[in-house]
Amino acid sequence: MxxxxxxxxxxxxxxxxxxxxxxxxxxxxxxxxxxxxxxxxxxxxxxxxxxxxxxxxxxxxxxxxxxxxxxxxxxxxxxxxxxxxxxxxxxxxxxxxxxxxxxxxxxxxxxxxxxxxxxxxxxxxxxxKTASYRVNEALSDLYRISSSQSLTGSEKIDAILALGRRFFGLPIALVSLIRDDKFTVLFSNCAHADIPPTTQFCLDETFCHQTLETGAPHAVHQIDENSDAQTRAVGDKTGLQAYIGLPLTVDGERFGTLGFSGPAARPAFGKADFDVLKLCGAWIAQELSLEMSYQALTREAQQDWLTGAGTNRAFRKTLNMAFAKTRLSPSSAQLILFDIDHFKSINDRFGHDRGDVVLRSIAQAVQEKLGRDLQLYRIGGEEFAVILEQCDTQFAVDLAESLREAIASLALGFDTSASFGVSPAAKGFKTENDWLKCADLALYAAKHNGRNQVVTNNGVPSLRVSGKCPMTSCPESEECNARRSSA
Known part of the structure; x- marks a missing residue:
């Protein structure tokens, strides 16, 4: 029939x-x-x-x-x-x-x-035909997300994590960075759990440890007496019962993992689940690669390749912003410039490779003194700058003096020193270039007066240099010029 x-x-x-x-x-x-x-x-x-x-x-x-x-x-x-x-x-x-x-x-x-x-x-x-329809629907959503012109790379990754959560029916979605035995959350999309980025776990206490060991997609749909000891241990530690994840490779190198998990058991994962997992992983790896390339280009534009200090381009942008703030509020800002003394003779005597070592060593010593809240900029061959906001001139002078001492104490096989110029963003300045020129004038005075010292543009110590102050708008220009005329 x-x-x-x-x-x-x-x-x-x-x-x-x-x-x-x-x-x-x-x-x-x-x-x-x-x-x-x-x-x-x-x-x-x-x-x-x-x-x-x-x-x-x-x-x-x-x-x-x-x-x-x-x-x-x-x-x-x-x-x-x-x-x-x-x-x-x-x-x-x-x-x-x-x-x-x-x-x-x-x-x-x-x-x-x-x-x-x-x-x-x-x-x-x-x-x-649910599995094939769901895969096709996920493919359509992935294409829509990845081709969006309005989403940033981070927003695309978050949208893919949300898509995966819906597809697998699991409330926790994480992208991790794996270094040594540390699991660091880079991106998270969680329904109920609070697992923000930068959260760290011991790798051995996660399902991702097994994922990385196998080097392939790994899944657990239910933990019971038949599960292996490591799986049961992770389940007991985390309270999770279900997991599906895979290793992430970015630009040919191991990066971390993509994983979805939840506290409740679920039906066994099938081929469609692994197909969608691989697609999500491929798209996320691509977004991470693009993001890393962008960050590398950004670092190249903003970070000096030799010393790690900020570039002149980054300095100019920050200087402009700091100066603009002083025009809009009564806040005070200070500019420190310093130049390595006798640097040309170091290159001539010991070679440019040794000169590069000096630049790196001084930049490292100064940045350590500045800490995380302040940025050192390399604005010329051996000239550096520091921008200070919300502080007075005396604080800047004291900081410059501590930087000078740090440079002078370096053990590089020969004496090292630097000359410093300090200038406040005076109200009489019309542009940030006026501010920069006034600090540069103080630096020139430090060089002229014997090097290895700190000079401010208000004459501490006296700006005993020849010629007139190039700063027509400098509030101390008459005093500066008078001192230089009497030199």
Missing amino acids: TVTDTHLTAPSPCAPRAFVDAFDQFPEPVILTDLARRVIWCNAHFENLLGYDLSTVQGTSTRSLYANRQDFDHIGGKRAIPKRDLDRRCYTAEYRHKDGSKIFAETTSWPVKDAEGQLIGFAAILRD
Whole structure:
């Protein structure tokens, strides 16, 4: 008997024996309805697919089995019109599982007739296509996210993590950086847990340890007595029951992991889950590569390759911002410039390689003194700068003196020293260039007066240099010029 010529002896609210005998052991879900599309019978595979017992749905409209009314009315309805003599038809519909989740099924339906050829009901075979539909949907979402022109790299990674959480039904999504035995969270998207970026874990206490050991995707859908000892230990430590993740390789090097996890067990992961995991991992690795390339270019533009200090470009930008703040508020800002004494002779006597060592050593010593809150800038060959905000001139002079002492105490095989010039952002300055020129004038005075000292533009010690002050707007220009004239 084929699915297109099923005959029943009489319409009945109960499933006819001939139909039950034919389809009870059929290897796919089968349902039988009457002409009003009310459920008469379904086999065990149908019960497993949608989660309903026959006793629950028998006699009810199949409307409750569809995920949306449109599929019931326009897809199923067109194939269940009693006055039409329908042949077997195939269509795809979206059904609703008892737990509320959606099931995509390829549906083959056909009319059921009695021995006289009268239409008395409808039957259908459902083939679960949920996995392939979900993969296609995830692919579409991934393409939409990755091709977005409005999202930043970090926002794209966050959107991919959210997509993965929905797909796997797990509340925790993390991208980690793995260094030695430390697991550091770089990106997180969590429904309930508070796991912000920079959070660190011991690698051995995470499922990612096993992921990295195998070098391949790794999954745990349930932890029980049959799980290995390491898996049980991680589950006990973290309270997690389910996990799926993979290693992340960025630009050919091991970077970290992508992982999704949750505190509740779930059905076993299948091929579709691993396919989507790999796609998410590939897109995230690409975004990380782009982000790292951008950061490298940014560092190249803002960080001096030799000393690690900020570049002249970064200095100019910061100087402009600091000066603008002093024009908008009564806050005070200070500029420190210093120049390594006799640096040309160091290059001439010991070579440029040794000169590079001197530059790096001095920059490192000064940055250590400045700490994390202040930035050293290299603005010329052997000239450096520090910008201070919200402080007075005396503080800047004291800081410059401590930097001078740090440089003088370096043990490089010969004496090292530097000359310093300090200038406040005086109210009479029209632009940040006025500020810079005034600090440069103080530095020139320190050089002229014997080097290895700190000079401010208000004459401590006296600016005993020849020529006139180039600062026409300098509030101390008359005093400066008077001192230089008497030199």
